[in-house]
Amino acid sequence: MKKFPLAGVAAGLVMLCGCVTEVHRIDLTGNIQIDAPKAIAEGPPRDKVLWQYRLAAADLQSGNFAQSKQMLDDALLTLGGIYGKDPSAKKSRSYFVSENKKTFIGEPYERVMAYFYRGIIYWMDGEPDNARACFRTGELEDSSSEGEQYNADYVLLDYLDGLATTKLGGDGSDAYQRALNECKLFAKPLPYNTNANVLFFVQWGPGPRKYAAGHYHEELHFSVPESPVRSAIIHADNVESINIGPFDDLGFQATTRGGRVMDFVLANKAVFKTATGVAGNTAIIAGTIAASSRNQTSQEVGLGLIAAGIISDVVSANTRPEADVRTWDNLPRYLSFAALQLAPGQHVVTVEFNDQFGQPMPSLTKTITINVPAEKRDQVVFVSDTSLTPQTQ
Amino acid sequence: MNLTLNKCYSLALAIAAGGFIAGCASEGVKNPNGVPVTEMRPDERGFVAGTGVESQDMVAVTDKMARSILGIPQIANAQGVPCVVLDPVRNETRFPINKDIFLTRIRVQLNSKAAGKVSFLARDRMEALERERNLKQSGQVTANANPSVVEFKGADFFLTGTLQGMTTRTSGGTSDYILYAFQLIDARTSAIVWEDSAEIKKQGLEDAAYR
Numbered sequence: 001m002k003k004f005p006l007a008g009v010a011a012g013l014v015m016l017c018g019c020v021t022e023v024h025r026i027d028l029t030g031n032i033q034i035d036a037p038k039a040i041a042e043g044p045p046r047d048k049v050l051w052q053y054r055l056a057a058a059d060l061q062s063g064n065f066a067q068s069k070q071m072l073d074d075a076l077l078t079l080g081g082i083y084g085k086d087p088s089a090k091k092s093r094s095y096f097v098s099e100n101k102k103t104f105i106g107e108p109y110e111r112v113m114a115y116f117y118r119g120i121i122y123w124m125d126g127e128p129d130n131a132r133a134c135f136r137t138g139e140l141e142d143s144s145s146e147g148e149q150y151n152a153d154y155v156l157l158d159y160l161d162g163l164a165t166t167k168l169g170g171d172g173s174d175a176y177q178r179a180l181n182e183c184k185l186f187a188k189p190l191p192y193n194t195n196a197n198v199l200f201f202v203q204w205g206p207g208p209r210k211y212a213a214g215h216y217h218e219e220l221h222f223s224v225p226e227s228p229v230r231s232a233i234i235h236a237d238n239v240e241s242i243n244i245g246p247f248d249d250l251g252f253q254a255t256t257r258g259g260r261v262m263d264f265v266l267a268n269k270a271v272f273k274t275a276t277g278v279a280g281n282t283a284i285i286a287g288t289i290a291a292s293s294r295n296q297t298s299q300e301v302g303l304g305l306i307a308a309g310i311i312s313d314v315v316s317a318n319t320r321p322e323a324d325v326r327t328w329d330n331l332p333r334y335l336s337f338a339a340l341q342l343a344p345g346q347h348v349v350t351v352e353f354n355d356q357f358g359q360p361m362p363s364l365t366k367t368i369t370i371n372v373p374a375e376k377r378d379q380v381v382f383v384s385d386t387s388l389t390p391q392t393q
Numbered sequence: 394m395n396l397t398l399n400k401c402y403s404l405a406l407a408i409a410a411g412g413f414i415a416g417c418a419s420e421g422v423k424n425p426n427g428v429p430v431t432e433m434r435p436d437e438r439g440f441v442a443g444t445g446v447e448s449q450d451m452v453a454v455t456d457k458m459a460r461s462i463l464g465i466p467q468i469a470n471a472q473g474v475p476c477v478v479l480d481p482v483r484n485e486t487r488f489p490i491n492k493d494i495f496l497t498r499i500r501v502q503l504n505s506k507a508a509g510k511v512s513f514l515a516r517d518r519m520e521a522l523e524r525e526r527n528l529k530q531s532g533q534v535t536a537n538a539n540p541s542v543v544e545f546k547g548a549d550f551f552l553t554g555t556l557q558g559m560t561t562r563t564s565g566g567t568s569d570y571i572l573y574a575f576q577l578i579d580a581r582t583s584a585i586v587w588e589d590s591a592e593i594k595k596q597g598l599e600d601a602a603y604r
Contacts, residue, residue: 080443083567083597092602102602122489129484129492136487136560143562168483261604 032058032330046088049075050104053114053328061330061384063391065121072118079105079114093265095272098320109208109253110328111141112154116335119160120201124380132164142253153182155247156335159189163339166192167378186246189337196339198236198370199378202244204229204353204385205333208254210325216273218266218321224251227333229353229361229385234338236349246334269321277316283309332384344374351383368393444569444595445488446556454573454591455495458554459502461589462577463510467550474512477577478548486558486571495554499575514546550586551578566598 026043028035036055040048052075059068082089082105092102105111119134135157143152162175172192180188205227213219231245287305290298346369353364367390372379381393436452462468468475479500482492500513515522522545529540538544554575561568570592577587 080445082599082603083443084599086600086602089600089602093600099602102600105603118489127489130489133484133487133489137489140487140560140562140567170485261601265601 033062046101046103047326048104049078049106050326050328053106053110054330056114056117057328057330060117060120060382061387063382063388063393065124065382068117069121069125072114072121075114076118078103079111092324093262095269095319098322099262099266099324100322100326102324104324104326106328107210107254108141108257109250110331112138112157112253113250113328113331115141116157120380120382123164123199123378124382126377128164128167128378132161132168135161135164154253155179155183155186155189156337158182159247159337163192166194183247185249185252189247193339193341196341197376197378198340198342198347198372198381200234200244200338200340200349200351200381200383202232202234202336202338202351202383203332203334204232204246204336204364207329207331207333208251208327209329210323210327212323212325214270214323216270216321218270218323220260220263220266220323220325222251222254224255224333228355229334229364230356231354231358232336232383233352233354233360234340234349235352236340236342237347238350240340240342242338242340244336244338246336248335249333250331250335251333263323266321266323269319273316273319273321275316276312276319280309280312280314280316283312285309330386332386342370342372342379344372346371349381353385365389366391444567444597446486446490446571450571450573450593451494451498454593455498455502457591458499458575458589459506462499462503462552462587463507465577465587467577467579467586468511471510474509475549476512476514476546477550477552478514478516478580480551480553482554482556484556486556487560487569488558488571490556492556495556495573495575496552499552512546514548516548519545548580551580552576553578564604566596568594568596570594 026035026039028039032054036051036058039051040055043051052071056068056071056075059065059071082103086103089102091097092099106114115134115138119131119138122128122131122134139152139154139157139161142154142157156179158175159179162172162179164172165175166172176189176192183189206225208222208224211221211223213221231243234242234244283305287302287307287309290302290305293299293302349368349370351366351368352360352362355361364385366383366385366387368381368383369390369392370379370381371392379393435448438447438449479496482495484490484492503511504513525534526540526545528534529536552575554573557572557574559570571594572590572592574588574590576585578584579586
């Protein structure tokens with residue numbers, strides 16, 4: 001009888017010696033400006049880039065471009081250095097670790113947006129060549145889609161590549177032509193106006209969401225919510241107006257990404273989970289039948305089968321084929337752009353967002369005060385239908 | 394009875410050992426003990442690497458350019474000390490970079506290894522310099538020379554450069570080629586009196602989990 005207390009003590013030891021380096025769970029408040037800094041500082045390192053993306057987008061919308069730059073710079077360091085061995089990525093490919101245990105860098109459309117946003121900030125800071133570098137890398141991130149059909153097909157990235165080249169004294173006609181060729185969903189962008197000194201980056205609508213489907217949630221899918229906003233009008237000083245439609249649809253980009261290599265890995269995990277589960281259940285049933293026999297050998301074989309079946313079931317239960325559905329959830333659906341020529345000095349710009357019938361949605365109207373510099377430098381304005389208003393940029 | 398007790402101890406030890414092993418899984422924590430700071434030479438390829446412009450590229454390229462500039466007759470056999478102005482490098486690659494760092498390092502190399510052979514003009518400080526001159530001209534601060542005489546030097550040469558790149562991306566990975574070209578331009582004639590280049594190509598493939 002003495003062995004029971006001993007075994008109990010041992011079991012207690014097992015309970016107590018759980019590792020102390022556990023991940024601190026973050027209590028989310030729903031306010032990105034509170035949640036993101038906390039998650040970046042205290043949350044799992046694998047989610048750091050995700051929160052940096054989210055905070056960078058929120059900062060752009062609130063006009064805090066300095067913090068947005070800081071977040072994107074750090075996130076892009078991770079994104080640009082993913083070549084070669086990555087222990088977390090390797091683990092996420094194993095049978096017993098789910099995909100979301102890898103360091104998040106996002107799907108191609110999310111990576112593209114990180115570079116796109118950083119490019120906008122570079123242009124704001126008077127570095128159109130570095131902005132162009134970001135747009136080019138963004139286009140490259142989109143070229144990782146399987147098959148050639150939807151490779152590097154962002155209209156705006158090529159258009160802005162050409163615009164930056166033209167403004168820097170180069171020939172942007174190739175990039176412009178690529179932009180025209182890629183423009184299949186919406187109206188074609190206007191030819192470059194090199195005298196335009198105010199560049200508007202406008203976005204609207206809710207971005208794509210990820211969800212997992214399949215028997216074991218091993219398939220990554222995207223849902224694309226309907227956008228109430230379909231177009232916008234920019235009014236400068238109530239004198240000049242320009243209608244703008246979208247050039248790129250992130251919903252289209254997310255859903256035309258093509259298959260991932262990781263999809264094959266997850267499919268294999270799902271097959272393994274099914275196979276070990278079926279084998280385990282079969283062995284337990286067969287073992288139970290054999291164990292109920294009066295023959296001692298059959299009983300021993302039956303017990304062995306039951307033990308093997310239980311092990312197989314445990315292996316099956318611990319196999320993790322779930323797809324990673326962590327999403328950069330404050331991205332827009334549509335991206336647009338416009339360029340205006342305004343005299344140096346202060347201007348008040350109003351951006352109206354229109355619904356599907358072309359009617360303005362007054363609750364979304366944004367007012368931005370801008371100061372166009374006298375020197376030869378572009379004034380960059382970022383506006384989202386979720387931007388804080390009024391703003392000074 | 395002793396045998397049973399021994400078995401029991403063995404079982405307890407095994408469970409406890411298993412517990413210790415399981416307790417160190419540290420699930421979700423990467424490098425729980427941290428990674429000590431590793432000091433590296435700037436020309437050394439570190440364990441954190443991408444296919445873009447990195448410190449070892451910058452060091453290799455600027456060292457080569459500085460050596461090359463010193464050998465040209467316009468500098469080596471110049472009558473006086475030629476004045477050079479740095480004109481920002483053009484970045485035409487897909488990598489956003491701090492462009493000034495290339496010319497800064499070339500200037501530092503030339504100044505430290507060939508002091509007196511070339512003189513660099515601080516055009517990027519003109520605003521502060523002009524403000525100081527104006528203060529001297531208005532008598533608000535002292536001057537050791539006549540502040541009305543223009544003493545800001547004009548450039549004999551412009552040192553500038555261009556970074557251009559080519560990228561290939563396939564299922565086999567990403568390949569980036571960067572051409573670093575630098576020029577010394579005669580400010581009087583616009584003739585390119587010196588030009589040299591360096592090329593660096595890098596390839597990499599990310600983990601299948603990211604493809």
